[in-house]
Amino acid sequence: xxxxxxxxxxxxxxxxxxxxxxxxxxxxxxxxxxxxxxxxxxxxxxxxxxxxxxxxxxxxxxxxxxxxxxxxxxxxxxxxxxxxxxxxxxxxxxxxxxxxxxxxxxxxxxxxxxxxxxxxxxxxxxxxxxxxxxxxxxxxxxxxxxxxxxxxxxxxxxxxxxxxxxxxxxxx
Numbered sequence: 001x002x003x004x005x006x007x008x009x010x011x012x013x014x015x016x017x018x019x020x021x022x023x024x025x026x027x028x029x030x031x032x033x034x035x036x037x038x039x040x041x042x043x044x045x046x047x048x049x050x051x052x053x054x055x056x057x058x059x060x061x062x063x064x065x066x067x068x069x070x071x072x073x074x075x076x077x078x079x080x081x082x083x084x085x086x087x088x089x090x091x092x093x094x095x096x097x098x099x100x101x102x103x104x105x106x107x108x109x110x111x112x113x114x115x116x117x118x119x120x121x122x123x124x125x126x127x128x129x130x131x132x133x134x135x136x137x138x139x140x141x142x143x144x145x146x147x148x149x150x151x152x153x154x155x156x157x158x159x160x161x162x163x164x165x166x167x168x169x170x171x172x
Contacts, residue, residue: 003070003071003075004071004074004075004078006037007066007067007070007071007075007078007079007082008078008079008081008082009082010029010032010033010037010079010082011063011067011078011079011080011082011083012082012083012085012086013086014028014029014032014063014082014083015082015083015084015085015086015087016086016087016090017121018060018083018087019114019117019118019121020118020122021058021059021060022058022059022060022062022063022083023059023121023122023125023126024118024121024122024124024125025121025125026049026124026125026128026129027121027124027125027128029045029062029063029066030042030045030128030132033045033066033070039066039069039070040066040069040070042132043132043133044069045066045132046129046132046133048062048065048066048069049062049129050161051065052064052065053157053161054158054161060080060083060084063079063080063082063083064076064079064080064083066079067079067080130143138171142164142167146160146164
């Protein structure tokens with residue numbers, strides 16, 4: 001299968017797992033593009049994710065950047081369509097049913113079960129990225145301080161990105 005076919009397959013499958021955004025798919029996304037297909041290393045994957053998070057727009061842009069890295073503009077287009085297509089079709093086809101059964105007990109049970117799974121998937125993605133980018137005590141400290149500040153304050157994430165960029169430049 002061609003690289004474009006692989007990209008479509010990878011991101012098409014991840015699309016239906018992207019409950020609440022792309023973050024829950026990060027562990028599998030990294031496994032596919034780093035370990036299975038060897039399109040890049042873990043550090044490059046983490047850098048592309050950081051760039052996608054820093055850029056304006058939806059957080060699924062990491063798929064576009066990965067597609068670009070693998071196969072240029074056609075790869076970017078295929079990866080983006082793969083990431084948004086299946087989940088959009090699924091959402092549009094099920095939204096009326098979901099609304100129609102809004103008062104049913106099974107729907108509340110399903111929602112209650114999806115919340116902790118989604119939180120676990122996001123946590124796994126965060127742990128995966130932290131392990132990919134932590135290369136010693138200094139970077140571990142930056143990761144922990146950033147997580148603490150963003151959890152305990154109302155500081156804008158872009159401010160933390162700027163502080164991290166300056167810290168990285170000073171340490172280089």
